[in-house]
Amino acid sequence: MNFNIQVSKERLDRALGILKHALDKRVTLPILQHILMDVDDTELSLKATDMELAFHATLPVEGKGQKTVVVPGKKFVETVRVYPDGILSLEWPDNTNRMWLRTRGFNTEHNIQPGEGFPDLPSPAPSLPSVKLPVPELRRAIHLGTLAVSRDATKPTLSAVLLHLSRTFLRVVSTDGFRLAVVEVPCATSLETDVRLIVPKRALDLLPGSLLEDGDVTLRWDANTLFLDQAGLKVSTRLVTGNYPAYEKVLPAELPKRVVVDREDFLRTLRIVGLKKDDYNKNVRLFFEFPSLKVVFQHPDEGVNQGTLSFSGEEQSFELAFNIDYLTELLERLPGDEVVYQFKDEVGQGIFQSPSLEGLSFRYVLMPVRFASPAAV
Numbered sequence: 001m002n003f004n005i006q007v008s009k010e011r012l013d014r015a016l017g018i019l020k021h022a023l024d025k026r027v028t029l030p031i032l033q034h035i036l037m038d039v040d041d042t043e044l045s046l047k048a049t050d051m052e053l054a055f056h057a058t059l060p061v062e063g064k065g066q067k068t069v070v071v072p073g074k075k076f077v078e079t080v081r082v083y084p085d086g087i088l089s090l091e092w093p094d095n096t097n098r099m100w101l102r103t104r105g106f107n108t109e110h111n112i113q114p115g116e117g118f119p120d121l122p123s124p125a126p127s128l129p130s131v132k133l134p135v136p137e138l139r140r141a142i143h144l145g146t147l148a149v150s151r152d153a154t155k156p157t158l159s160a161v162l163l164h165l166s167r168t169f170l171r172v173v174s175t176d177g178f179r180l181a182v183v184e185v186p187c188a189t190s191l192e193t194d195v196r197l198i199v200p201k202r203a204l205d206l207l208p209g210s211l212l213e214d215g216d217v218t219l220r221w222d223a224n225t226l227f228l229d230q231a232g233l234k235v236s237t238r239l240v241t242g243n244y245p246a247y248e249k250v251l252p253a254e255l256p257k258r259v260v261v262d263r264e265d266f267l268r269t270l271r272i273v274g275l276k277k278d279d280y281n282k283n284v285r286l287f288f289e290f291p292s293l294k295v296v297f298q299h300p301d302e303g304v305n306q307g308t309l310s311f312s313g314e315e316q317s318f319e320l321a322f323n324i325d326y327l328t329e330l331l332e333r334l335p336g337d338e339v340v341y342q343f344k345d346e347v348g349q350g351i352f353q354s355p356s357l358e359g360l361s362f363r364y365v366l367m368p369v370r371f372a373s374p375a376a377v
Contacts, residue, residue, distance in 0.1 A: 003191045005039055006061030009083055009103070010270050012044075014076045015057035018210045019048035022055055022301075023073040029119075029358065031282070034070040035077075035244055036118040039063065046306060047121055048073060053203055054121045055210070056234040061154040068115035069090060071099060078106050096371055122236050123228040131165055131189045131219045137359055138185070145172025145183035147333055149201045152176070157242040161204050163197040163219075163226075163299050164187060172204075173247050179326050180250050180277040180365040197226055198244055203237035205218075210235060249352060251350055255342035258315040259313035260355075263339045269307035273297040274324045276305050283369045284324040290315040297324065321369040 016035070023033055038045040044061045048054070069092070079101060080088070089102040092112070099110045124309055142161075150158035164171040167190075172183045203226075210219055212231055220227040221239070226233040274284065276299040287294040293311045298304045320343075329337060336356025343350030351363040 001037075002091050002093050003063075003065055003355060004046070004089055005044065005061040006087050007044060007059065007061045009080065009085050009088045011059045012088060013080050013083075015046050015059055015233075016080055017304065018206075019046055019055045020073065020077045021206050021310070022048040022050045022053050023077070023208075024050040027051070031117050033073055034113070034118065035073040036070050036115050037068070037238065038115065039065065039066065039067040042093070047118070049119060049121055050246055051119070052200070052238045053206075054236045056121055058232050068263060069099065069112040070115050071110050071116050076101075076110055079110075085352075091130055111358065121234075122225050122227070123234075123258065124222070124225075124229075128220045128222055128227075129191060131170065131191070132216050133185065133187055133219065135169060135215055135217050136210050136211065140357075141183040141185050141212070141360060142170045142204050142208055145181055145185055146174050146204055147199060147364065148174040148176050148179045148181040150176035156240050157198055157244050160198045160200050161238045162244045162247070163195075163199055165195040165197070165219075167191055167193060172298050173244075174201075175245060175250075178323070178367070180247055180363075181259050182251070182363045182365075184361045185359070194223070196244060197221055198225055198240040200237060200240060203235075205338065205354060207235065250349070251363065251367070252351060255344055255351060257344065258342045259293075259311050259316045260338050260340050261293060261311045262309065263334060263337055265309045266339060267328060269295045269309050270324055270328050270331070273305040273307050274328065275304060276302050277324055282323050282325055283321050283371070284326055285319065285321045285326070286372065287317075287319050289317045320346060320350075321371055322366055323369065326366055333361075 016356040019035055027033060032050055036047040041064055042060055046057045046060055056083045081259060083103055083106060086103060091100040091102060097112055101108045146161050149161060153159055164173055168186060170185045170187055172182050189251040215230060215304060226237050226239055235309050246274045260350055266338055273295050275299055276297055285296045291310050293309050295307045330352055334354045336354050339357055340352055340353045340355055346368065349365055353362060
């Protein structure tokens with residue numbers, strides 16, 4: 001007698017959309033291009049891993065009995081994605097190495113293998129420390145806190161993200177040596193000492209789209225692995241070994257001056273004046289002459305682009321210059337209508353912030369660029 005179960009296409013498609021990120025074509029073990037399917041009466045367990053990152057999703061099904069197989073992941077994921085909405089039937093004919101995926105008007109056959117060769121996924125020991133966070137806050141923290149990750153693959157710690165946990169907060173920190181992004185989420189933990197985990201950026205990039213919209217997520221860790229657990233989904237990622245820079249020493253302490261600029265106006269102006277930028281010319285100059293901010297980009301061969309917008313705050317005239325990409329990337333991610341820049345003087349580093357953020361704090365530290373010659377304004 002054939003073994004079969006029924007499952008919601010929407011739930012199965014969402015789970016597979018998460019697991020597909022662990023199906024790496026470059027893996028040396030062919031089994032890692034498969035998804036493990038484990039049916040235990042009314043629950044379907046799905047697992048995928050590339051040995052660095054692992055996903056384990058569970059979802060309810062209608063059926064009875066046990067079955068454990070692996071199925072080639074890519075084709076199965078693509079097939080479920082294009083199937084019509086509704087209830088899908090998974091059927092395993094007796095004494096064959098085939099599985100049928102059925103719905104009204106469609107039947108597709110998939111190769112299967114026994115599940116014994118699939119590697120065990122890492123799992124947290126019960127004694128490990130844990131921290132629980134609301135998913136929306138973690139999503140926002142990752143979105144902003146990964147802003148300054150280095151693109152230099154030869155620097156494994158800087159091309160990853162620091163999770164700094166203490167008794168009272170979780171911080172998501174990134175830096176490429178030129179800028180620093182720090183997001184702090186207040187949370188009460190039972191940690192006796194601070195914990196610093198260096199997490200691959202790829203893993204954190206995938207989390208916001210993998211976790212459910214609401215609810216809590218639990219973080220656990222050991223010396224090698226970070227575990228995240230939400231209802232119906234477990235994620236684990238191998239940690240990066242190394243020493244992360246002491247970022248706290250870079251955070252400016254006293255910043256008595258501030259300016260406030262409309263975020264959309266500032267971003268639009270930077271995009272226009274920055275049309276002359278290239279790989280070697282990326283610095284934009286900002287002339288603050290209350291209440292007008294003049295934005296100037298000067299290319300040595302192509303001349304000058306210039307734009308003007310208004311600002312509020314510091315009334316004494318001053319000049320700043322920054323890498324234009326560092327500014328536009330910030331403004332594209334920041335929420336709200338305004339961006340605030342706090343600083344001490346024109347030569348020291350300042351902090352960009354958003355006054356509209358609630359439930360967390362965000363600091364983006366950027367060192368101004370110094371020009372030897374005046375701009376042709």
